[in-house]
Amino acid sequence: MTDTLLSVKNLTLNIPTGSGTLHAVRGIDFDLKRGETLSIVGESGSGKSLTSLAVMGLLGKSIKRQADEMRFDNVDLQTANRRVMRDLRGNRIAMIFQEPMTSLNPAYTIGDQLTETLLLHRKVSKSVARARAIELLEKVGITAAESRLSQYPHQLSGGLRQRVMIALALMCEPDLLIADEPTTALDVTIQAQILRLLVDLTREMNMAMILITHDLGVVARVADKVAVMYAGELVETGPAAEVFATPSHPYTRGLLRCIPQPGKTERGAPLGTIPGIVPSLIGEVSGCVFRTRCPHARPECRADIPLRGDASHEFKCIHPDGALSEEGEAA
Amino acid sequence: MLPFILKRLGLALLVAFTVSFISFSLLFLSGDPAAALAGETASGEDIEAIRRVYGFDRPMLVQYGEWLFSAIRGDFGESYYFKLPVASLIAERLQVTMLLGVCGITFALLTAVPLGVAAAIRPNSLIDRVALFLSVAGQAMPSFWFGLILIVVFAIQLGLLPPSGAATWRHFIMPTIVLGYYAMPAIMRLTRAGMLDVLNSDFIRTARAKGAGEGRVLFKHALRNAIIPVVSLAAVQMGFMLGGSIVVESVFALHGAGFLAWESIARNDLPTVQALILVFSMFYIVFTFLADVLNAWLDPRMRSS
Ligand SMILES: Nc1ncnc2c1ncn2[C@@H]1O[C@H](COP(=O)(O)OP(=O)(O)OP(=O)(O)O)[C@@H](O)[C@H]1O
Ligand code: SF4
Ligand SMILES: [Mg+2]
Numbered sequence: 001m002t003d004t005l006l007s008v009k010n011l012t013l014n015i016p017t018g019s020g021t022l023h024a025v026r027g028i029d030f031d032l033k034r035g036e037t038l039s040i041v042g043e044s045g046s047g048k049s050l051t052s053l054a055v056m057g058l059l060g061k062s063i064k065r066q067a068d069e070m071r072f073d074n075v076d077l078q079t080a081n082r083r084v085m086r087d088l089r090g091n092r093i094a095m096i097f098q099e100p101m102t103s104l105n106p107a108y109t110i111g112d113q114l115t116e117t118l119l120l121h122r123k124v125s126k127s128v129a130r131a132r133a134i135e136l137l138e139k140v141g142i143t144a145a146e147s148r149l150s151q152y153p154h155q156l157s158g159g160l161r162q163r164v165m166i167a168l169a170l171m172c173e174p175d176l177l178i179a180d181e182p183t184t185a186l187d188v189t190i191q192a193q194i195l196r197l198l199v200d201l202t203r204e205m206n207m208a209m210i211l212i213t214h215d216l217g218v219v220a221r222v223a224d225k226v227a228v229m230y231a232g233e234l235v236e237t238g239p240a241a242e243v244f245a246t247p248s249h250p251y252t253r254g255l256l257r258c259i260p261q262p263g264k265t266e267r268g269a270p271l272g273t274i275p276g277i278v279p280s281l282i283g284e285v286s287g288c289v290f291r292t293r294c295p296h297a298r299p300e301c302r303a304d305i306p307l308r309g310d311a312s313h314e315f316k317c318i319h320p321d322g323a324l325s326e327e328g329e330a331a
Numbered sequence: 332m333l334p335f336i337l338k339r340l341g342l343a344l345l346v347a348f349t350v351s352f353i354s355f356s357l358l359f360l361s362g363d364p365a366a367a368l369a370g371e372t373a374s375g376e377d378i379e380a381i382r383r384v385y386g387f388d389r390p391m392l393v394q395y396g397e398w399l400f401s402a403i404r405g406d407f408g409e410s411y412y413f414k415l416p417v418a419s420l421i422a423e424r425l426q427v428t429m430l431l432g433v434c435g436i437t438f439a440l441l442t443a444v445p446l447g448v449a450a451a452i453r454p455n456s457l458i459d460r461v462a463l464f465l466s467v468a469g470q471a472m473p474s475f476w477f478g479l480i481l482i483v484v485f486a487i488q489l490g491l492l493p494p495s496g497a498a499t500w501r502h503f504i505m506p507t508i509v510l511g512y513y514a515m516p517a518i519m520r521l522t523r524a525g526m527l528d529v530l531n532s533d534f535i536r537t538a539r540a541k542g543a544g545e546g547r548v549l550f551k552h553a554l555r556n557a558i559i560p561v562v563s564l565a566a567v568q569m570g571f572m573l574g575g576s577i578v579v580e581s582v583f584a585l586h587g588a589g590f591l592a593w594e595s596i597a598r599n600d601l602p603t604v605q606a607l608i609l610v611f612s613m614f615y616i617v618f619t620f621l622a623d624v625l626n627a628w629l630d631p632r633m634r635s636s
Contacts, residue, residue: 058539090542097540102533106632107555117541152631168541 005175005208006055007031009069013050013232016062020282024050024063028234030227034175037202037209039219039240041255042229045278048212049098051229052178055210056095057085073175091121094169098181100162104153110137110164111149117171136167140197159190166198173205180212195222217259220244228252231278231289238313248308248315248322251290288316296323332627332634343620347613351402354608355395358601363387367599368411398605407606412598417606420591425610427497427587428580431506432572438511439518440565447522448554451530462523466516478509478582495584506583510576514568521564525557559629563622570618574611 013025025047032038040048053059055070057077070077072093075084089095097103104113114136115129124132130149137145140163153161162182169177179198183191199222202209211223219226223240228249236249247253254274276293279285287302288294294301296319305316315322358364365382366373373381382388386397401407407417450459485505486494496502529535530553538552577589584590588607595603627633 056540058536086542086544088542089540095540097533097537099533103537105534105538105552105556107559107630116543120542154632165537168537 003033005032005034005036005073006210007069007071008055009067011051011054011065011067011070013047013054013059014064014066016064017282023232023281023283023285025054025232026285028227028229028232030225030234030237032176032208032210032225034208035202035206036224037199037211037222038225038227039211039213039223040227040229041213041216041219043214043278045231046229047232048229049180052095052180052210052212055178056089056093058089087121090117090169090174091172092174093176093178094172094174095178096162096165096169096180096182098184100158100165100182100185103165104161106153109150109152110156114149114164114168114171117168121172132171133167136170137164139170139201140164140167141193142167159186159194162186162194163197166194166201170201170205174207176208176210177202178210178212181214182211184213198222215259216255228255232281232285233289233316235290235317236313236315238309238315242313246313246324248313248324249290249317250294250296250323250327252315253322253324253327254293288318296326335627335633336624339620339623343616347616350612350616351399351609352395354605354612355398356391357605357608359391361599361601364601367601402606402609407609408602410595410600410603412595412600412603417603420603421588421606421610424586424588424591427585428573428576428589431503431510431576431579431585431587432569434503434507435510435572435576436514436565436569438507439514439568442511443515443518444522444558444561447519448526448549450519450523451526451557452549454527459523462519466519469512469516474509474513474578475582477512478505478579481505481509482582497585497587502583502585506576506579506585509582510572510579513579514565514572517568518561518564521561522557525560526553529553529557559626562629563626566618566622566625567615570615570622573614573618 008031009029010027011025011029012023012027015022015024028051030038030040040051042048050059050063054065055072055077057080059065065078067078072088075088077085080088104110111130111133114133115126118124118129118132119126133149134145137148142148142160142163148156148164153164156164162185166182177198182198183194186194195218198209198211201207211219213219219240226236226238226240226243227234228236228243228251230251236243236247236252243252244256247256251274258273274293279289279292281289286304288297288305291297291301298318300318305318307314307316308320308322309315317323319326361367363378365378365385365387368385369378369381386394398408405418407421409415410417410420413420446458446462446465450456450462453459482494482505485492492504493499493502530549535548535552538548543552574589576587577593579585580587580589581593588610592604592607592611594600595607
C-alpha cells in the first residue's frame with residue numbers, strides 16, 4: 001500500500017546488563033497510514049517508550065536494535081545515516097515526552113527553543129520563525145503568546161510547558177507525531193484538555209500520531225488502531241472499535257476491567273486490577289509472557305504461542321477465542 | 332535579582348570591614364611597632380620619640396579609624412623599607428600580578444573546560460583517564476616543586492625559556508602554566524561532572540528530537556547549563572590567584588605583589604604587609620561577589636526571582 005507512512009516489522013531491542021541481556025522489546029510489528037492514530041497501551045515498563053525512541057533513532061548507545069523492516073515513508077530507518085535521521089527528526093517525525101517539567105532547556109527562552117526547530121530545518125528568517133512560534137502557541141491555547149516567547153520554562157506551569165512542547169513538535173508540520181504519555185505528569189483536569197488538543201490538531205493537520213498511554217479510556221475516544229503491549233510484546237492489535245468490542249487477549253480484557261465504563265460500571269464499584277507482577281525479561285524469554293498472571297494459563301502456554309485472528313485484528317493466545325468463553329462462565 | 336545582589340553586597344562589605352580590622356591589628360599583634368621601627372640598637376628615648384612621631388601612643392581605635400580613612404582614599408602610608416608611598420608601590424607591582432592572574436585563569440579554563448567536556452562525552456575512555464591523571468597530579472604537586480621542575484627542564488637543560496624575571500612575554504610562560512595548572516583540576520572536574528549530569532537530562536533528548544546535530548547538542552544545549560557553576564568557580568579562583576601567587580612569583584622571581592608581600596614580611600615592613608593583606612583580601616571578596624552575581628545572571632531561574 002502506498003499510503004503507509006510507517007512500517008515496523010519484527011522489531012527487537014536488547015539491552016546488555018550486568019546480569020544478562022534484557023530482552024526489552026521482542027518481535028513487534030505495526031504500521032501506520034497517513035493521518036491515522038495508533039495507540040500503544042500497556043503497563044509501566046512494557047517497552048512503549050523504548051519502541052518510540054527506536055523509531056526516532058534516539059536509543060541509548062548500549063541498546064541493540066534489530067528489525068526485519070523499519071521504514072518511514074521512503075526512508076529505511078535502519079540504514080539511514082545520521083544526517084538523514086537528523087533531517088527527519090523534528091521535521092517529519094516529532095515527539096512529545098512524558099516529562100513536561102524537564103523536557104525544555106532551562107537556559108533558553110521559550111521563543112529560542114521554538115524557533116530553533118524551524119531554523120534547523122527550513123531556510124527562513126528569524127522573524128518568520130517567531131511569527132510561526134506565536135501562531136502555534138496560540139493554536140495550542142496559550143494566551144498572550146507573543147509575551148511568552150521571552151519567558152523561561154521555569155516561569156510556566158506543567159500544563160503550559162506541555163503545551164509548549166506540543167507547539168514545538170508542530171513547528172515543522174510533521175507527518176508523524178509520537179506522543180509518549182503526554183499527560184501522565186499533569187493534573188487530571190488538564191489531562192483531558194491536552195488530549196483533546198492533540199487529537200484536534202492531528203485531525204486539522206492530517207498528521208499521523210502514535211499515542212502512548214496506559215489509559216485505555218483515552219484510547220477508546222481517539223485511536224483508529226490499538227496495539228496492546230505486555231512485557232515487550234504486542235499481545236493484541238487491531239482497529240480500536242473492534243478491540244474494544246471484542247477484546248480477545250486475556251490481558252486486554254484485564255486492562256479493560258481496570259477502567260470505569262459509563263453505564264456498565266456501577267458508581268463506587270471497585271475497579272479490577274490484574275494480580276501478579278511482570279516477569280523478568282533478563283535471559284531467555286519463551287512461551288506466553290502473560291502466563292504468570294493469566295487466569296486461563298495452561299501448561300501449553302510455555303511453548304510457542306500461535307497468532308490468531310485475521311490480518312487486521314490479531315492476538316497471541318493458545319485459546320482460539322482468547323479464552324473469552326471461559327470468562328463468560330466466570331462472569 | 333536586585334535584592335539578591337544587595338544582600339551579597341552587604342555581606343561582602345561586612346567581610347571587607349572585618350578583614351580590614353584584622354590586617355590593621357597585625358601591626359600590634361606582631362609586637363611593639365615603635366621598637367621594631369627603631370631597630371635593635373635604639374635607646375628607650377629613641378623608641379618613645381618614634382612612638383610619638385608615628386602616633387602609636389594614641390588609642391588603637393583612633394589609629395584604626397585614621398588608617399581606614401586614609402586607606403579608603405588610597406593612602407596606605409609609607410613603606411619602612413622603600414621609603415615610598417605604599418599605594419604606588421603596590422600599584423606598580425600589581426600590574427605583573429594581574430597579568431599573571433589573567434594568563435593563569437585563561438590557561439586553566441582553556442585546558443580544563445575542553446578536557447572536562449571530552450571526558451564527559453566518553454566516560455572511562457582514554458581521554459577521561461588522561462584527564463583524571465592530570466587532575467590528580469595537579470592536586471598532588473606543590474606549585475613550587477612543579478615550578479622548579481619546569482625551570483630545570485625548560486630553562487636550564489633545554490634552554491628554551493628564561494628561568495626568571497618579567498622582562499618579556501616568554502618570561503610569563505612557565506609561571507602561567509604553574510599557576511593555571513593549580514586551578515585546572517577543580518575546573519576540569521566540575522565541568523566533567525556538570526556535563527555528565529546535563530547530558531542525561533530530558534531537555535538534551537528534546538534537543539536531539541528536534542534534529543539538532545551533536546555539536547549543537549553538546550555546546551549550545553549542554554555546555555550552556557553545565558558551565559554556570561564553572562564560571563563562578565573560575566571567578567573565585569581568579570580572586571585567589573591575584574592574592575595567592577606568592578609562591579609562583581617567588582619561584583620565578585616575578586616582581587609582582589605576591590613577591591612584594593614575601594619581601595616585606597622578611598623585612599618587617601609592616602605598612603606594606605598591612606596594605607597587601609587588605610588588597611589581597613579585597614580581590615578575593617570582590618571576585619567572590621562577582622562569582623555570585625555571575626551565577627545569578629547566567630541562570631535564568633535565579634535572574635527572575
Ligand atoms: N537505558 C536502559 N537501560 C536498561 N534498561 C532500560 C533502559 N531503558 C529502558 N529500560 C528498561 O526497559 C523496559 C521498558 O522501558 P520503557 O521505558 O520502554 O517502558 P514504558 O513502557 O515506556 O514504561 P512507562 O509507562 O513507565 O513509561 C523497562 O523494564 C526499563 O527498565
Ligand atoms: S497463551 Fe496462555 S497464558 Fe497466554 S494469554 Fe493465552 S491462555 Fe493466557
Ligand atoms: Mg515510558
